[in-house]
Amino acid sequence: MxxxxxxxxxxxxxxxxxxxxxxxxxxxxxxxxxxxxxxxxxxxxxxxxxxxxxxxxxxxxxxxxxxxxxxxxxxxxxxxxxxxxxxxxxxxxxxxxxxxxxxxxxxxxxxxxxxxxxxAEAELRFLAHHDPLTRLTNRSLFYDRLASELKAAHRNRSHLALLFVDMDKFKNINDIHGHAIGDRVLCVAARRLAGCVRETDTVARMGGDEFTVLLTNIQSVDAIAAKVEWIHKVMNEPLGTEFDGIQMPSCSIGVACYPADGEDADTLLNHADTNMYRVKRRRPIAGDKPALGGGIPA
The missing domain is CATH 3.30.450.20 (PAS domain)
Structure with missing residues (x-):
């Protein structure tokens, strides 16, 4: 045929x-x-x-x-x-x-x-440098940005601050309400933190319920204290009605300042982490100012 x-x-x-x-x-x-x-x-x-x-x-x-x-x-x-x-x-x-x-x-x-x-390719490139849950900068990219900003601060003789933010007793939410609810709370916390900073600053999720905030071109200790107080205020706002009465956990914030508390990334991160655990143990009352590094004009 x-x-x-x-x-x-x-x-x-x-x-x-x-x-x-x-x-x-x-x-x-x-x-x-x-x-x-x-x-x-x-x-x-x-x-x-x-x-x-x-x-x-x-x-x-x-x-x-x-x-x-x-x-x-x-x-x-x-x-x-x-x-x-x-x-x-x-x-x-x-x-x-x-x-x-x-x-x-x-x-x-x-x-x-x-x-x-x-x-899909764009998403893979994004996820190489961002947390898949909260969409914040991840640990790897945060280290890169911190190193870059430290070089700029050294070159320009400027100051920066590193905040280590930990959500208090967050494990209770996972244990009582489940990890799906816990993930939603983390996403709310991430959005609130991101909304507290400027475009030139960086918010990252380091893992679990731990976040870091890099504040660049800091002019004074008072500016850092005001930012920490603002973060506490925003983070303590009630969750929406869709969370059915679940309370937003409070947070403990440790602070490290460049150059007073260290001149390299690891030293600053360790100082902020140690400071955060000191704050958590001390359980400061409302209105207490966080312990801040020296070397920045008041």
Whole structure:
């Protein structure tokens, strides 16, 4: 039995999960396979006759035009990535394989939706430096930032403060209400801490219910004391009604100042950690000021 393969080609093209485009030298779409519906939300009838540049993400337009010129100069581009706009307004990451056909004076391109892959890659890059639960900076990135800020402080003869924050008796929440509730409380604590600092500062989760806060360009001891008091105030605010009456744990905060309490990351962290446990044992009453390092103007 003879099979006319040429007659099957159009059917095969429309069965492809990727989308096939044919675009003339003026950027006008002359053919697009049915895959465009799932790729960009438009039907083939809607796209044929329109300019392909009209679907490109504005931020990628200049770079995409350079790729188009490369292809039209006879250099196939088989691994080009850019973004297009879906009909619903969302961005679609596309991996292209394209070449120029001189006889037809047209570009042939095959587009693959790699949005999920790009998002997964971005998430992996994020998680390499952030805590997966709270989305805060993780221990590794915090050490890097602390080292960098210490160099800047030494160079600029400026001061910084390191806070070690521990949630008091947090284990009781896990034991009584379960780890799922405990995780939600940790996320609330993380958001509150992050909301207490400037963009130039850093909040990190070091593990469990322990957090660190790096305050840069500190002008006075009073500024540190005010920040610690503010953190206590914010952290002690009641949890929402969705927590069904669970009380937000208080926190103990240890402080270390550069350069008075140390000039390297490990020394400062150890000092702040020791200070925090001293505060926890002392159980200061409301209004007590934390023990702060010297060497900073009052």
């Amino acid at each position: 003879h099979v006319d393969l040429r007659a099957l080609y159009p059917k095969l093209i429309h069965l492809m999960l990727d989308t096939v485009f044919v675009v003339d030298e003026n950027d006008r779409i002359v053919f697009v396979s049915d895959g465009c519906q799932s790729l960009l939300g438009h039907s083939a009838d809607e796209m044929i006759g329109t300019l392909i540049t009209g679907y490109m993400h504005p931020d990628d337009l200049a770079d995409t035009r350079a790729s188009i010129q490369r292809v039209m100069n006879g250099q196939p581009h088989i691994d080009y990535r850019n973004r297009y706009l879906h009909k619903d307004g969302s961005s679609v990451h596309i991996l292209w394989s394209a070449r120029w056909v001189e006889e037809e004076r047209a570009r042939i391109g095959v587009a693959r939706n790699v949005t999920a892959l790009m998002e």
